[in-house]
Amino acid sequence: MKTIDVCLSPELMHLYHVRDRTIVVVDILRATSCMVTAFAHGVESITPVADLNTCRMMKSKGYIISGERDGKKVQGFDKGNSPYEYAGSDIRGKRIAFTTTNGTQAIEKSKDANKVIIGSFLNLSTVVKYLLFGENNVLIVCAGWKGKVNLEDTLFAGAVIDKLRNHIEPDCDAPLIAHDLYTRAKGDMVTYLSNSSHVKRLDKLDIHKDIEYCLTPDQFDVLPKLKNGVLTLS
């Protein structure tokens, strides 16, 4: 039986052998939720970029530049980190360069894996089907918050494990932790997360609507994949 493990923070990535694995990168609030929304609305590609300056310079090459630091849109950038900014027709056929506090760093650390896909509640079932029919063992990489573990990414890992539990075996304790938390939370994830540090931080930025949106499963059937440092649907 294939195995599934969960890396609860990018700071723990050095503990995992990734070359033969499929990695699911997740940053529920809000990078990977934005990315999935953008692909569902026809974006051609998203290039994850680790630093602000590199991202800024891509503007002159025709990219839409998107950026967030500490939950806030970066001054001078075209778009921030609210998924609603990626749900319009203005991005159809465009290329985006994207840099965020946690999500794009997690993608960077995952790039040596056999396959890298982007996960969120919005495309949960599509992620699960891909993992189920793939040959590789699985590692879910939670973006966390500045290296620390967070609830919402852990819950997503638990949701994936819940759906795959009869087909893929948990490897180590982190998947058990994630699955148990999801079992507690799944009835009402918005309420459950209302105490989390990240939701409290984001609530100050008045984006409760974003949070509800990002916790809604199965809105889209797109599956962004990383190839040569660029995310596309192909």
Added chain:
Amino acid sequence: MKTIDVCLSPELMHLYHVRDRTIVVVDILRATSCMVTAFAHGVESITPVADLNTCRMMKSKGYIISGERDGKKVQGFDKGNSPYEYAGSDIRGKRIAFTTTNGTQAIEKSKDANKVIIGSFLNLSTVVKYLLFGENNVLIVCAGWKGKVNLEDTLFAGAVIDKLRNHIEPDCDAPLIAHDLYTRAKGDMVTYLSNSSHVKRLDKLDIHKDIEYCLTPDQFDVLPKLKNGVLTLS
């Protein structure tokens, strides 16, 4: 209100400022359970040692040398990592040098904190009282398993948070995760942990008795404290 946070793996210690904090180091299976048992049975001091050779050399200085790697006693050492080895009169008044896979490394990484104490279910209420009446913010450092997060240390963190929840505020998401898991597990921790990777690993070594013992709260009222690299009760 004071705050409490949980470092789920020693590999995440660089994310925490520790100088003003009281750190509780926990390695339920089995280093800190052994240490608490040893102090309850009259040991004078325990010197945590990171590597096997340093520990071996302390034999000629009159130390009892104790060591475990991968859950097994080290050849040529006086004692291993079963708490029952530390419950006899032979250790009364003696000094122990102790090296383990995870626990002694977690202590080493905690040494810059304002105060460092040793926690286990065996001395749970004593730990809680000390934290309650102390002035510092608290960090619980889980030893984990070779850098990865484990269930049993996380459950201990959750138990501490549960008892302190009206007096000390959780800081970040890791305490919420630990507390929720403990709430699920507390009715029967032995059964709950029977699926964990560490318990499966230890079950192969036929130490189910040790596991039950290490999950039993409030057997002793001792509180080992680290000073100048040495654990004592003073």
